[in-house]
Amino acid sequence: MNKKLNMVALAGLVLLAGCSGGSGDDKTAPNEVNLYTARHYDSDKALYERFTEQTGIKINRIEGKADELIARMKSEGANSPADVFITADAGALWRGEQAGLLQPIESETIKARIPENLREPKGNWFGFTRRARIVAYDPAKVKPEEVDDYAKLAEPRFKGKICVRSSDSIYNLSLVGALIEEWGKEKADAWVKGIVANMARPPEGGDRDQIRAVAAGVCEVAITNSYYYLRMASGEDAADKAMTDRLKLAFPSLGGKGAHVNISGGGVAKHAPHRENAIKLLEFFASADSQAHISANNSEFPASKDVPVVAPVDAYVDFKANPMNVAAFAARQPEAQSMMSAAGWR
């Protein structure tokens, strides 16, 4: 009887698989591209549609956290259908590269459009938009010159005045990675300890919550990615807009060379079954139109200088950006994590 039940169940499963099957079973079908993306913004969908319109190439998409996608690609191995891997942080792209999941590509279009420091030197991945990790502050309590350098945030002046999220956030790991790259381990370590001593509360919430905490008077300075502040300031939510209206954004400098810049970017998967289409898709993301679309909808800064931007991004787009190569700080994140954990940055 158990055997019979087994058979029934098995038949059911096969039937189910059959019913829902079909699309995409043939992984060498020419006119499609498989996208593994850690960006999940609604506005990106319009971008995908535009790509299909222009090229006739259909995009099959899986969204997830970068680490889940990396783990999935690892498990899929040489049989992975992944063509393009996209994340919202250089560190995650580096993790993918380290896991042997990406392949270098040669594209004159991308080289021409994207500044060299936003490209991984061997061509494994590159960024198509920029996000600065900077500070939002309360101008009633803090003078602009007190937050014009990352080093100043760790000084006793800000004891109990800093809000920042947990070291689980890859944006924080990338920032500290950049400090290690610029200053060396010792100074970066002292900075991390200084920030921990200056925290107004144990790290909690996301970047937006830090900005709100400044507005609520819990702290004076919040470390945040630029687009979170800009999105709040653009008026998605009336209460958030009212809060950002009372705050200001500052772009601290790293080693006198400008603010730490991270990327949204991507690369071609190691075993990409549609390599040509993958390159086309990445070139599409690098185009001025795509960069402008992402900037307009998600308040990120374009990677290329010649891309037009709209409010509220336009007021900040000419900020001084540290020219450090994205691969340089991305590779420092395990060091950064150990350093931050040791200092008690939870």
Added chain:
Amino acid sequence: MVALPLIGVVLAALGPDSADIAGRDVARYAATSLWLGLLVGCLTAILGTAAAWLVVMHRFPGRRFFSWALALPLAAPAFALAYGYADLLDVAGPLRIWLRDQWGHDLPFEIRTIGGAAFILSAAFYPYVYLAMRAAFVNQSVNVLEAAQMLGCGRRTMLFHVALPMARPALAAGVALAVMECFADYGAVQFLSVQTLTTGVVRAWSVYGSTASAARFALPLLAAAALLFWVERASRKGQVHESGRARWRDISPLPLGRLGQVAASLFCTLLLLAGLVIPAGWLLWKLLAARPDWAWLLASLKNSLLLGLAGALVTVALATMLALGTRHLPLAGRIASLGYATPGAVMAIGLLAPAGVIWNYMPSSGTGIAILLLILAYAARLMAAALEPIDAGLARVTPSMRQAARSLGRSEAGAAWSVELPVARGAMLTATLIIFIDILKELPATLILRPFDFDTLAVIANNYAQDERLGQAGAPSLLIILLSLPAVIWLTRRVTLARPGQQDDSDWKE
């Protein structure tokens, strides 16, 4: 087959690589997990028992309504509660700003703490204890309680010295379920920045790229799951024969004074508010300002339904076979059930190992194979929830019934088909609904194994929350609640209205 992910975790833990995570951090994560489990255990035990005792033994306004409505928070995913409360009670949230402006005072607590997380998870999971205790109190022999009353026991003595000791197995079972859910939680605790052992798993896995180290973090959690499961099982044993041969009558409720009545109604109302109405209401309010992408939500809703139904049917079929097949091998059932308390992140690691083997032969781009894999993952993860009621249902079949069937010439399998399964039919339906609700809320397996262009409501909610867009996360969260509510209402009415003496002494049977 359903134990594959667990084997995957254990095998992964034997790998050589390791992550640079300080012992101090490990100790802190472990302590947080332990505290959270303890707090949720105690809180759900107190709230669930108090609610059940009030509803069963007392007369107060709204009693009939509360007797089933108190289980409704089962429909709300814990992560939705976390989104709602974290936003509402944030330092810069509307409530606290208003309080500061009006009264110059702030609330004396933070929601993103162990205490806050324990409150939220308890509000989400107390129905497990409530349902178990309600069934236990209802099933208690009226004679015993009346005897206690006649012997001059006060209400308090009756509860603490008579009813509670008799209901101890149900209490253990309910609390074990709540704590297991608490350990398995994926979205809520992470969203609240409460760092449990799961944080360690994720850190080792993602930052240091060490699957082995991540899996080693997972082992103590698996051990805890096994322990809880053993507690739950052991407690069930006593319960089956407890009811004896007493004649069933309705328990005559104890009268309450006016103040007591108000207090009882208020308590039940507060529970319902905390577990469902406040967080869901707040998400709804936030939703009014957002512009949801309805076409996408609708497509995801269809996917959620498809997965929920298919997953529930397959899981229940497997659980029934397992229950029939392992009556003499209880260990197998227990191992298969471990997935229920396995933390989401750990499950993800465990699932990828067997999935990788399959992907080696069939690329994951095939939608059919991906969905099939996902359904098997659900079966592995949620087996316990199906196995419990089905086991209980099958326990109604006495050996003599089976022997009668055999003596009438049925084979072992024939007896199972024509006697045992019909008896357990109600239990199987119950299990199907429970699994259906659980799959709608499920995150880690769905996130990591789903096919291309295939989002579910839970996935969308998680994506929006990751991106700190809570207004948008409200729509999919509320849709999950809406889809689950009918199933929960049906389930709880069935369980709570089936009074002993009406038909028979079974909670599960129709």
